[in-house]
Amino acid sequence: MSLLSAERAPSAAGSPAEPVLRSEGLHMRFGGVVALDGVDIDVPEGGILGLIGPNGSGKSTWVNCASGILRPTSGRITFHGRDVTGWAPHRMYRLGLGRTFQRLENFPDMSLLDNMLLSVQESQGSLASRLFRHTEHAERDRALSLLEFMGIAALKSERAGSLSYGQQKLADLAMALMANPKVVILDEPMAGVNPALIEQLVDRITELNANGTTFLIIEHNLDVVMELCGRLVVLDHGTKIAEGPPDEIQANEDVLEAYFGR
Secondary structure, eight states: OTTTOOOOOOOOTTOOOOEEEEEEEEEEEETTEEEEEEEEEEEETTOEEEEEOSTTSSHHHHHHHHTTSSOOSEEEEEETTEEOTTOOHHHHHHHTEEEOOSSOOSOTTSBHHHHHHHTTHHHHOOHHHHHHOGGGHHHHHHHHHHHHHHTOGGGTTSBGGGSOHHHHHHHHHHHHTTTOOSEEEEESTTTTOOHHHHHHHHHHHHHHHHTTOEEEEEOSOHHHHHHHOSEEEEEETTEEEEEEOHHHHHTOHHHHHHHHOO
16 A cells, blocks of 8 residues: 555665664653663664563653653664654654554544544644645545555544544554654554454554554553564663563563563
């Protein structure tokens, strides 16, 4: 589907994927609380990286630093090798970083389709120009294509707040894709979603990734993480305690200790 992803330049045969998003020595303090303590993470281009760990381990803090919501106390964030440390969220968005949040982020009294159009206003223009200009047809077409891809096109005229929680999660992902980002960060996309819609989300993420979209996923549903992600990074108390393929992580003693106190 040409609307769902831009073409990506293939990496050289046999060479490992280069990191498209990277943190180096990332520290984040809130007063006397250390939320991140020198965390290095590479998000490989074209992959699906899982970021897991117990509650309070620093996962969302890392994502907020990477996406510009928080400025790290020290350390560096790079995007395609460019130092973007401390860049504001709208600049990261324009550069090609999309994300969703743990909490639903929409305008509940507006239609689903209008929410889709508004999701790209930062990169395309003001609210007034976006809702009323005649040149919005291409964006409407893209929005409708994404809603069709997510299986919720029939709901385009419904109030966003009237959709089921799972349907709103599907809409969240669709909105994150409107600006055709290079990297999409999903913060607990499966939380509170019924099994049928979890399967639908997994299928959509898998297809998008096959078309070239890079993902970083925070998720507590470990079955989903093990199915989706080619590699996992595990945080605990603000430090990286493990990294590797899912089968290695499942057997890692430090990870078992962090999750289960073994």
